[in-house]
Amino acid sequence: MSLKIVREPINKYMQKIPLGLIHIIPERCKECGYCIDLCPKDVLEVGDERNIKGYRWPRVADGKAAECIACRMCEWICPEFAIFIVEADRREYV
């Protein structure tokens, strides 16, 4: 279940797609799963490691990091202030 993209801009191919660098604060996570479920690019998945309260914080799924488009849905929806995005220049990384 993810947010559906319902329309496509006609100048889509002229647009620079931003890259988001995903930052996580593991000790704040409570594993509600919102960031994972609501990512339109399915970048995130449940991690293996547990924090002090026993919750598994999210991690970037294998090979998915470059797909983050910095929409910040995960950052906005996270009730814990545990994840945020820093926008970067895609050319420097990919």
Place this chain on the structure above:
Amino acid sequence: MGQKVVLRERIVDESPRDDLIRRERFPHIWCPGCGLGTVLKCYVEAIAASNIPPDKHVIVSGIGCTGRIAGYVRLDSYHVTHGRPIAFAEGMKIVRPDLEVTVISGDGDLVTIGGNHFIHAVRRNVDINVFLVNNFIYGMTGNQMGSTTPLGAKSSTSPYGCPEPPFNLPLLAAALGAPFVARWTTLHVRQLADAMKRAMNVKGFAFIEIISPCPVGFGSYNDLRDGRDYIKLFLENCIVDHSADLNKVGITLKPGEPIILGNFIDREAPTYHDLELEVFKKAGWLK
């Protein structure tokens, strides 16, 4: 060119919004999947975007899960008695009109025990913002029904289904003359933050009802046991209609019956402050 770096998540210990939250108190007390953290996030984003310095923002909250929100915002913050944050905010705003006073509290707090203060504050049009987080239940005390629990919904004090019809809050606020009335869910984060920012700039009483998940409380009684169940509910049932007929925006949570969202009302009306200045003139204090 910059060197290519292997991309993965970066582990850090503070977020860019930590200047507006009491980070030493995190993680907060709310359950996994609770929407209150998201409300908090939207509120601090709205503050950051509001063009009002944070030192001029004040938050007042009452009792209950939502009542704890004041304790997590790095602002002048007041956590008062059950049902009374609006009256507290009124006293504060009247003597300090330069402060941007926001009440964030729960449905039980603001419109059940505190319903009287709510209706009169709207009627007076005191220039405060009231963000009511509606999770349909009294969470902190153990999931009792309240005045917003949908008809038929189960709770620890309505085991046979809630026998009372709930409030239609946007209709109530609009009928009392509120200049700004909106409803969003915690899924509609950007719309919610925009509405909050607008509310801060509206002159007069600004009201936003925020529908929020309570998977551990309300959800456990009503088949919404996971935050994701709520997200599904919101994605499938929410309709945005800014010009909705407010008589028809009551929430039933029945399958096929929508939850209608939007910025329903945005109008001008003389505020309590404006009218008090008239009194000051008649009394001879102002020319």
Place this chain on the structure above:
Amino acid sequence: MSGELKLLKPGTYFMMGNIACVEAALIAGCEFYAGYPITPSNEIAEHMSRRMPQLGRHFIQMEDEIGSIVAVCGASAAGVKAMTATSGPGFSLMMETIGLAAMLELPCVIVDVQRAGPSTGIPTFVGQGDVMQARWGSHGDYELVVYAPSSVQEFFDLTIEAFNTSEWLRIPVIVLSDEVVGHMYGRLVVPEHDKITIINRKRYTGPKEAYLPYSHESLVPAFVAAGDGYRIHMTGLTHDERGYPSLEIEDSHRLVERLVMKVRKNARSLWKYETFYIDDADVIVVTFGITARSSEEAVRRARSEGLKVGMIKLLTLWPFPEEPIRIASQYARRILVAEINMGQLIHPVREVAECPVAGINYPIGYAPPPEYILDGIRAAV
């Protein structure tokens, strides 16, 4: 742009008690009044609604007494002096929030113009049945100060005193008036304003990082208001020195102890009382409020009959003036406590007195006539 500060000028007046209370509050610097109509306190709200806007100050009629006292707390948290006035039923509604004011340490003044109870009672008749409620009405451990005027002049003086005490100790202070004192017209002498002591709460102005809103360093922590830039947190939950909720027993002990001790340790300077003919008295009448007026006349008549009777009029009811009562009881044979109720103030008197204590109780909603008190005195002698 703004008008002159039209405070009641120095001079001698013939004025109603409730109105004298308002004028005193204005001189004390009260900038916010919230109230709800209730007999017999209405003249306070009515006069406030006329006078506050003349001074650019704020009057609001709230939807109930709960809203009134909460709005008063909100205004106090914003840094201004604030008050409300009410009577029995409204006073009961305010109790929870009086506890909040004590917990948040928000200075405020509550005037209770007592009427005959219980419940709705007789709204237009006098009573003194709120003595214990004023002290113990809200749940949990806290202390506050209660003053009881017996004349228009005392109503004026004690209202100013109430503001001063609340600002000094950061506590709610109650002026426990009654219907007769509220409605009586009497002589009022207003001194030169610069001779009137006005106390304002101690404000913190130091560095932000070092500020602890509920520091235990002194009994009364320095105050900051909303908008001062300190981004403080105040909560009715048990809190630590930072103001954050705490589940630590240690924090609870220190907080509750400080809330109580700031009144107890200053009790001596809070006690106000007057004595009449007690030097050689065998029987001493202890009383307060309007009953003190009847008692004074009764004591005078008893003296003219040759009875060795004296009187102590308490202006401070709480913290209870233990010492003067105890000392008096060491010389007297008997103490009589005169009050318009079935026996309330008699309990703390009995607790400290070293001689037998009896009550002269007048449960009907009038001020007791001097004969009634005199009969009680004669019976005791």
